[in-house]
Amino acid sequence: MKALVFEKPDQPVVRDVPVPDIDENGVLLKMKAVGICHSDYELLAGRYIIPISYPVTPGHEWCGEVVEVGRNVKTVRPGDRVVGECVVKLPDRIHHFGFSLDGADREYLTAKPEWLHKLPDGISDKQAALIEPFTCGFYAVNRLGGTNASETVVISGGGTIGLVSAATAIGMRARTIVIDPLAHRRDTALRLGAEAVIDPVAEDAVERVKELTGGTGADLVVEASGHDASLASVFDLAREDGRIAMVGINIGRTIGAHLGNIQMRNLTVRGSIGSPGVWPAAIRFLERTGLDLSPIQTHDFPLGESVKAFELGKQSDKCIKVTLFNA
CATH class of the missing domain: 3.90.180.10 (Medium-chain alcohol dehydrogenases, catalytic domain)
Known part of the structure; x- marks a missing residue:
């Protein structure tokens, strides 16, 4: 063979x-x-x-x-x-x-x-x-309590994991925004059902998220890029008492970030790797939502x-x- x-x-x-x-x-x-x-x-x-x-x-x-x-x-x-x-x-x-x-x-x-x-x-x-990458996005969103139609979810990074995380939020009926510098990734996010996309090179992503959320920020942020600029700004994308899932891989590098925002804004931040224990649920979710x-x-x-x-x-x-x- x-x-x-x-x-x-x-x-x-x-x-x-x-x-x-x-x-x-x-x-x-x-x-x-x-x-x-x-x-x-x-x-x-x-x-x-x-x-x-x-x-x-x-x-x-x-x-x-x-x-x-x-x-x-x-x-x-x-x-x-x-x-x-x-x-x-x-x-x-x-x-x-x-x-x-x-x-x-x-x-x-x-x-x-x-x-x-x-x-x-x-x-x-x-x-x-x-399904394997989808389970990783599904796990990351559910690890922070899932989401629903009352919330705004921001996905930072429009690669595969970012897009399946966006699809998870879309399947849960949340208002979903995807940030990525590449036009074809932003277009793909829109085809999946994202309400808005942001080019972080052409505009200030944090300010645009605030504009789209009436100044409050996102209920849930999924950092799925692992890029330094995204990691540095991720704490500014969430609202007060917001939740942040850290999915993007950044091993062995040091970046500057406003970690004080975690305390000052009462943020919940969780790392997420893999997809333990969620495969049957993720498959049912795909089947019942009909996500394409x-x-x-x-x-x-x-x-x-x-x-x-x-x-x-x-x-x-x-x-x-x-x-x-x-x-």
């Missing part, structure tokens, strides 16, 4: 590898669709938040079809369409699928049934490849052109989410 393999840092290749076997407790799946994530580029560059080794196959935002199950597996059966969690437990330790374990950028992959969640018919294979996440998925490639797909994915001015398909 074909698989994308990172042989070494900065050495991606598509090559033939054996179809994996399963044991009595395993599941064999055919990959249907898989998204390329920013963290895949961290892996390609030779760095990640947990220990990694090479060669390794990436891919943790995926949808697949069950083709074979071990004799002890009762929860899924051949023909089921499923998605799988990224942080998984094996006897030796907790692993990150697609990082410390070979991931889904291959024609066939193996999994344990406890990692898997069945898909309702109303969610397509392509949209299902966005497809505007986020800007480019498609067959698995055999994975190296080309990764090259395009580096160009944030041209694309948001690149999706690979198993033809």
